[in-house]
Amino acid sequence: MVLAVLLSLSSLAAGAAIEKRAVPAGYVAPPAYPAPHGGWVPEWSDSFQKAAQVVAGLTLAEKTNLTAGSGIFMGRCVGNTGSALRVGIPQLCLQDGPLGVRNTDHNTAFPAGITIGATFDKDLMRRRGEALGEEFRGKGVNVYLGPSVGPLGRKPLGGRNWEGFGADPVLQAYGAALTVEGVQSKGVIATIKHWIGNEQEKYRMYSIIQDGISSNIDDRTLHELYAWPFAEAVRSGVGSAMVAYNAVNGSACSQNAYLINNILKDELGFQGFVMSDWLAQISGVPSALAGLDMSMPGDIHTVPLVTAQSYWMYEYSRSILNGSVPVDRLDDSVTRILAAWYQMGQDKDYPPPNFSANSQDAEGPLYPGAEPGSPRGVINEFVDVQGDHAVVAKEVARDAITLLKNVNGTLPLSRSATLKVFGTDAEKNPDGINSCADQGCNKGTLGMGWGSGSARYPYMDSPIDGFKSRGANYSFYNSDSFPSNSNPSANDVAIVFVTADSGENYITVEGNNGDRDSSKLNLWHNGDKLVKDVAAKYSNVVVVVHTVGPILMEQWIDLPSVKAVLFAHLPGQEAGDSLMQVLYGDVSPSGHLPYTVPKSEDDYPKSVSLVSDVVLVQPQDTFTDGLYVDYRHFNKEGITPRYAFGYGLSYTTFSFSDATITPVTALTTTPPSRPAKGKTPTYSTNIPAASEAYWPDNFNAVFRYKYSFLAKNDADAAAKVGNSTKKYPYPAGYSNVQTAGVAAGGAQGGNPALFNTAYDISVTVKNTGKTAGKAVAQLYVQFPTGISFDTPIIQLRDFEKTKELAAGESQVVKLRVTRKDLSVWDVVSQNWVVPNVSGDYGIWIGDASDSLKLRCGTKAATCVGGQTSPV
Incomplete structure (x- = not known):
């Protein structure tokens, strides 16, 4: 939501457009009355x-x-x-x-x-x-x-x-x-x-x-x-x-x-x-x-x-x-x-x-x-409501940091490393950390996007603050242009801070009207050029990215001198020490990408482009991509992204083995009948x-x-x-008679049978490296072949993060698959349907959507490692 919409004409809304454009055939909003009374769940x-x-x-x-x-x-x-x-x-x-x-x-x-x-x-x-x-x-x-x-x-x-x-x-x-x-x-x-x-x-x-x-x-x-x-x-x-x-x-x-x-x-x-x-x-x-x-x-x-x-x-x-x-x-x-x-x-x-x-x-x-x-x-x-919440805030910021590239163990940094730090994102906004209303600017360390989803910083622990607190041997060049006086040395490690921002459209920032309509998926402030310029002079370059989402990296990701890349996402107030803990190896990075990073904007279907340049008619945004959003689309089209959904490196390595799959609830094509609605309050109609x-x-x-x-x-x-006989002209399909409810309902979230566990899965995750770290076990479902429904090749259905595992230590991770996880929505019956009850659903487990080598099959109830990843 937003109040500052009043600042733009787009907020001064009226009830009717100059012209009404019909939505495409097949996309309907049918009448549905009356509004159900609440109170019927225990x-x-x-x-x-x-x-x-x-x-x-x-x-x-x-x-x-x-x-x-x-x-x-x-x-x-x-x-x-x-x-x-x-x-x-x-x-x-x-x-x-x-x-x-x-x-x-x-x-x-x-x-x-x-x-x-x-x-x-x-x-x-x-x-x-x-x-x-x-x-x-x-x-x-x-x-x-x-x-x-x-x-x-x-x-x-x-x-x-x-x-x-x-x-x-x-x-x-x-x-x-x-x-x-x-x-x-x-x-x-x-x-x-x-x-x-x-x-x-x-x-x-x-x-x-x-x-x-x-x-x-x-x-x-x-x-x-x-x-x-x-x-x-x-x-x-x-x-x-x-x-x-x-x-x-x-x-x-x-x-x-x-x-x-x-x-x-x-x-x-x-x-x-x-x-x-x-x-x-x-x-x-x-x-x-x-x-x-x-x-x-x-x-x-x-x-x-x-x-x-x-x-x-x-x-x-x-x-x-x-x-x-x-x-x-x-x-x-x-x-x-x-x-x-x-x-x-x-x-x-x-x-x-x-x-x-x-x-x-x-x-x-x-x-x-x-x-x-x-x-x-x-x-x-x-x-003051802060309490000790900085602790959990820092833990989130730290454990989200996603290591995408790390050639020859460039990271973690040596305590004695000589650092050259580039980019204004490394230090606080020089105008003041809260100088821009609702964070409506991209100056200094990017800790959040802009708009009503923002908050004021009580302080900003910037990366430069972090380097200072570590007593690092660093020189900082607070510019987004490569300086002429950085005096590169063969043993230097150059750390480049770059950003990509976005927010709510009542504020325009550097030509971006909320959406990244001007910057597209490029880095802001000529960040690509800064990385390339640094990489041309230094042989050991680490890129730290604070970003709202996927960016294009093709101009520099494969440059030989770009040795390491970290996505620090949007860390809030705790941008400094959280990053230092990863850079210096206090902890191993354990974040994984919550989206796919493409090689080109053309990798996406045209239907997910921003709708723009519409005048005097209702803009139409038709979701012809259907179920194929993000990694589902890339997998369907066989497009290799730069980095897949769920991807993230560590300073150590992990294995996934000894998996078991146990049937829990027998499946039927449709779930059992929903529970009846409980009693609701009785209201007067007078x-x-x-x-x-x-x-x-x-x-x-x-x-x-x-x-x-x-x-x-x-x-x-x-x-x-x-009190007269005059009747209000209610819309077509209107009724004020309460109903028993739709078949797919029955409880909060839908028919409770949808959330019954169909299969329990366990997998042993072992730290096979030499450094302590946390792993994420990701579970994806692959529907059986030959069913009458088109389904994405794989779909995330569960995940679990381990505790910090010492070198050689193992943990048995518990995952589950529900009836709903194995169902599709049938538009004809208006219910969730398991398309092939006796079919062999593939339960794939790994550490990224494109790194799935352990498969459990529901038909034989067995799990086998060393498989070829389905994507």
Whole structure:
């Protein structure tokens, strides 16, 4: 989400485009009504019961007040709901972002999602989530606006890929689920986002001149790729979900009933509340009927900060009174919101916000959006929430570092090595580490991308700080051009720091409008030339890359003097010592690539290029690549990448042997029938009295603040319509009769049988080298030949990182394959299907997607090493 979208015309959105362009045939967003009531899974029943009891006693205005924000800059947080103080329900504080508490102080700037993804470490994913939860709770944030798994990373140039965990749905799923579990273990509501298909920044929003981009996705691809990580987050009990700005199959995500009602709330069994992204809501009644529960930040998307207009708040009160929105739709939304509040225990001793996302001052306007007339007071208490979180942040940054090349043991460095360090990325931003709003620049050490997914640095431990702390013998040339005075010597080791950046499209950085539309996959600041120039003068060159995603390396990767290359990803505040621990061999690098590194942009299908240069029509982004994203595409087309997904070297070597495969749950073509829905709250369908929405007497309203009250005449007029025989023209296919649910549902995440373990796999991982290190066992599934479904050659289904193994030490690693892992989504039966129950599924294990030499077969239940890798 983002508030600074107000800074660009693209944020001043209107409801209709100049011209409507039809989506391609076959890509549809069918009607799906009604919005399923929540509370039918046992894990949430107590919280729904508590919430329903409160909702039953609320007035209409109190209910609608809880479903929307009070407006942009109308409170301390980026999002501030209304309250129901009469019954003890406070405003809820919603705050960015995925890697730390945004726009505040005394917080930790954690490594980005793409960095934790590169660790392939489930324990670290969970511990990072716990640390984030502690900080958000400590700041008084009710709702953490993360983690992000949309974008999935389909487009290598996409601006916000770095906020997620990698270009694979299973890697994303583990990152999301474990982050959710960690954050919510601290009582903070997590938000899985952005639902769904938000794969580029440009044209994502509905604007004055055209509708937001339509991501056209077929049903199977939606289920098997893009919805997969959302399903796992829901299975982990995530309390909220954020819909994306864009449309899917022609229907805006904020009012796409098929996506929200049918898939998210019914099939995936999501029990929490669905919020809009900031200014993504483009209608009132249609979005309510489609299952939206909360409007953020509350403003109408055409003229925020100009009027106090809202699609909801007072308009929602009007819609209930005039009968256009059924009463139970509102009641379910409010109950879902309060149920999440109860589910996390926020009704007991939860701290109020103690910071302002709008200012670093101690005192200031309480409602900056109401200036110049806002009341003033204390807005920042400067509460330190860092604790010992720098420890886990540094561990993530260190264990994500991915060694791609290391000729003749160039790394680790000798303690006495003479170093020549090049590139501005090695040292902090000279203008100040937080001098660019939302990190909207690429100056100094690149620790994160830019936009609402960023955070302020409490400090930046830069690589130069790291060299200093090591007492290294180094000379630093703080320039991105090769200097003439570096005086190369034969024994020097040259270390070159280079970057590639991206972010959210309300900020343009060096010609890149969020997406890498200007830089493409090239290094920034002439980084390729800097590497080549250094390599021409020095015989031992180490390249350190801080990057948001894949880059092109062909100009220099094979140069004889480029001896070692490290991807340090986006390390957050801990860029220095984390790198030193790897460079000097305190630890062996153990990161693996969370995406494929190509040799050319032409290696990708044209369909994943950025959609651009569209005028006055809805841009169409048709996902004709289907399931073939990232390594799936490279494998299908037989394209050898520069470095494959999952690749990563170590200072030591490992073997994978003595594997076993054990059948656990017998497979059937379709899963057992879903469990029936449990009991949900019963809501009245009677339109309330108009007086429940009247403005209170002598009420002191704040300018531009969003309220849920109606003038008496307006409320009475609406109630007159609602109590007449006039019927609202509901959309085609509309019904308000609750259903038993779709066959593929049944619990949080879907039919619980999908997650039954089909096979347990164990493998012995041995350190066969001379240096201690950690290995990552990656498990890929290969579907049997001869089935009627087209499937990628291999697909990641599980992974596990070992402890640090001493030279010669072994560890037995446990992996598993579920029914869902061996299934495909059948668009005809609308269910998960095992395409050949008795077929021989290949369970491949190795340390990268192109280094799989151990195969277990499900038919014979045996494992054999020394096999030819399937790709």
